[in-house]
Amino acid sequence: MSGQRTTDPAATGATLGSMTSPGTAMTGAQSLVRSLESAGVEVVFGIPGGAILPLYDPLMDSSIRHILVRHEQGGGHAATGYAQATGRVGVCMATSGPGATNLVTPIADAYMDSVPLVAITGQVASKAIGTDAFQEADIVGITLPITKHNYLVTDPSQIPRVIAEAFHIASTGRPGPVLVDVSKDAMQAMTTFTWPDKIDLPGYRPVARPHGKQVREAARLLIDSKRPVLYVGGGVLKARASEELRRLVDLTGAPVVTTLMARGALPDSHPQNLGMPGMHGTVAAVTALQKADLIVSLGARFDDRVTGRLDSFAPYAKIVHADIDPAEISKNRVADVPIVGDARDVLSELFLAVQAEHTAGRKADLAAWWVTLTEWLEGYPLGHAQAPEGEVSPQHVISRIGAISGPESIYVAGVGQHQMWASQFIQYENPYTWINSGGLGTMGFAVPAAMGAKVGKPDTAVWAIDGDGCFQMTNQELATCVINNIPIKVAVINNSSLGMVRQWQTLLYNERYSNTDLHTSVGRRIPDFVKLADAYGCVGLRCENPDEVDATIQKAMEINDVPVVIDFVVHRDAMVWPMVAAGASNDKIQVARDVSPKWDRED
Numbered sequence: 001m002s003g004q005r006t007t008d009p010a011a012t013g014a015t016l017g018s019m020t021s022p023g024t025a026m027t028g029a030q031s032l033v034r035s036l037e038s039a040g041v042e043v044v045f046g047i048p049g050g051a052i053l054p055l056y057d058p059l060m061d062s063s064i065r066h067i068l069v070r071h072e073q074g075g076g077h078a079a080t081g082y083a084q085a086t087g088r089v090g091v092c093m094a095t096s097g098p099g100a101t102n103l104v105t106p107i108a109d110a111y112m113d114s115v116p117l118v119a120i121t122g123q124v125a126s127k128a129i130g131t132d133a134f135q136e137a138d139i140v141g142i143t144l145p146i147t148k149h150n151y152l153v154t155d156p157s158q159i160p161r162v163i164a165e166a167f168h169i170a171s172t173g174r175p176g177p178v179l180v181d182v183s184k185d186a187m188q189a190m191t192t193f194t195w196p197d198k199i200d201l202p203g204y205r206p207v208a209r210p211h212g213k214q215v216r217e218a219a220r221l222l223i224d225s226k227r228p229v230l231y232v233g234g235g236v237l238k239a240r241a242s243e244e245l246r247r248l249v250d251l252t253g254a255p256v257v258t259t260l261m262a263r264g265a266l267p268d269s270h271p272q273n274l275g276m277p278g279m280h281g282t283v284a285a286v287t288a289l290q291k292a293d294l295i296v297s298l299g300a301r302f303d304d305r306v307t308g309r310l311d312s313f314a315p316y317a318k319i320v321h322a323d324i325d326p327a328e329i330s331k332n333r334v335a336d337v338p339i340v341g342d343a344r345d346v347l348s349e350l351f352l353a354v355q356a357e358h359t360a361g362r363k364a365d366l367a368a369w370w371v372t373l374t375e376w377l378e379g380y381p382l383g384h385a386q387a388p389e390g391e392v393s394p395q396h397v398i399s400r401i402g403a404i405s406g407p408e409s410i411y412v413a414g415v416g417q418h419q420m421w422a423s424q425f426i427q428y429e430n431p432y433t434w435i436n437s438g439g440l441g442t443m444g445f446a447v448p449a450a451m452g453a454k455v456g457k458p459d460t461a462v463w464a465i466d467g468d469g470c471f472q473m474t475n476q477e478l479a480t481c482v483i484n485n486i487p488i489k490v491a492v493i494n495n496s497s498l499g500m501v502r503q504w505q506t507l508l509y510n511e512r513y514s515n516t517d518l519h520t521s522v523g524r525r526i527p528d529f530v531k532l533a534d535a536y537g538c539v540g541l542r543c544e545n546p547d548e549v550d551a552t553i554q555k556a557m558e559i560n561d562v563p564v565v566i567d568f569v570v571h572r573d574a575m576v577w578p579m580v581a582a583g584a585s586n587d588k589i590q591v592a593r594d595v596s597p598k599w600d601r602e603d
């Protein structure tokens with residue numbers, strides 16, 4: 001995880017020496033601020049309250065930028081967006097009790113998507129812990145299953161060590177969230193500050209370098225394979241290994257699928273990129289995995305949204321499974337060749353091993369496989385039905401945003417149909433340009449995560465592509481954006497309904513639309529998103545006419561001093577295709593309602 005090594009205390013110790021001499025007397029809160037500075041923190045998203053107030057006072061004198069959010073959930077997702085866009089550790093903070101429990105969703109979200117996050121919470125005074133004191137919640141207990149590690153600190157002298165460890169754990173191995181809960185009295189008491197010059201965690205030694213024998217075995221399988229697929233997951237991005245991936249892809253000539261968490265790891269324009277696998281993946285990507293004789297999984301985890309019905313997933317394939325987290329290997333699908341290691345090291349070594357095979361005159365012949373793959377790619381490209389006359393197509397809006405704003409922009413999605421379309425219809429050419437909530441599927445992710453991404457990448461255009469349902473969960477962070485000069489662009493794909501749920505009701509519940517109508521455009525506008533944007537001090541635009549899509553996007557591109565919200569009123573019956581129904585076999589992929597690819601019908 002080289003991109004995150006700035007958090008290593010050994011690397012930051014030199015700077016520290018000039019800031020503070022070891023053993024300086026100060027309060028626990030001052031020590032906590034010094035520790036965050038020493039860990040290289042530049043920005044924190046949070047909200048103060050009684051238990052964490054001692055920390056907010058010295059924060060005023062710190063170089064660290066604190067961004068006051070409107071809801072702790074927004075602070076957590078903002079830290080995640082920042083981390084995803086920059087590769088650094090994201091930091092959020094909250095007070096005890098309800099402040100801390102409001103962080104539960106973003107912490108769980110970061111855990112599922114392996115995002116390096118440090119959450120600092122204030123806790124009631126140590127003597128009051130366990131007494132049901134005002135605003136007491138056992139946040140360490142609550143977050144135990146959704147953090148990589150967590151701490152309760154009641155002794156101020158432990159603060160520098162714990163913070164150093166928290167950043168180390170969050171950013172190394174398989175990244176993830178770490179929570180540090182600090183009692184109020186520990187922040188108020190006097191202590192001395194010394195930043196540790198090394199981390200001593202005997203029980204935590206993530207393996208980075210893969211085992212050479214396993215890598216050579218994987219290379220041999222790749223050479224012998226007639227129908228290999230490189231199955232690339234978010235771990236490749238976490239390891240900042242896009243370059244290494246590209247080299248292996250070019251060397252092997254093998255087809256690649258990039259999961260929802262890995263979009264952008266290999267350019268979409270690369271001829272070997274078959275696109276996204278899984279429930280709403282391309283026919284070529286889904287079917288290539290099904291028919292493969294070898295799957296080389298790189299930083300992916302055989303998630304149910306990718307495998308579909310597990311016992312019928314990729315029945316002919318041998319599995320090479322490379323992951324930094326040994327717990328992932330053979331969890332869902334037994335691996336023939338397990339490789340534990342950092343994706344960048346795995347890719348570099350696999351490259352050398354395949355190169356050695358080539359030098360020895362052994363090379364895979366994938367010509368026949370590519371004939372078949374090309375038939376699938378050409379026969380079943382991604383596409384969508386036209387919207388009814390005069391109505392706006394959501395897929396068209398999203399693809400035009402991608403085309404006009406371009407591949408250097410960052411696109412952040414909420415959860416639902418718009419998320420799948422944003423993954424399908426924007427061409428990702430660069431890593432770290434696509435940010436979404438893949439594992440937890442958290443509605444409300446887009447606006448705050450886009451805010452965090454824009455803080456980390458202020459010179460990049462950052463789009464939140466959101467649903468009208470998702471947007472209503474966290475749009476209050478637009479106030480944070482306006483006040484703190486964070487000019488994101490929000491495209492609300494307004495189908496006046498909880499679209500993805502409605503799609504399932506259409507397909508599986510006989511078009512009985514129980515509680516999915518949001519009344520945000522059809523007949524009424526509750527709320528009116530343009531007025532809402534205006535109320536926050538953003539520019540609000542509306543587009544209801546298919547002929548005005550491009551001009552509206554262009555207008556948003558020209559506004560760079562305040563956030564822009566566009567209410568794209570789209571037709572509500574658009575559906576996400578292709579689709580593999582939940583729990584079904586990937587062999588049952590449909591490209592439209594009751595329409596399967598030709599070979600499936602012939603079967």
Ligand SMILES: Cc1ncc(C[n+]2csc(CCOP(=O)(O)OP(=O)(O)O)c2C)c(N)n1
Pocket residue numbers: 414415416417418419441442443444466467468469470471493495497498499500501
């Ligand atoms: C916090 C949360 N609650 C409920 C869900 C279940 N859910 C998944 S998609 C969806 C609908 C999203 O609607 P909208 O934001 O309008 O997006 P659309 O699908 O219409 O594009 C719901 C309710 C969820 N993923 N997250």
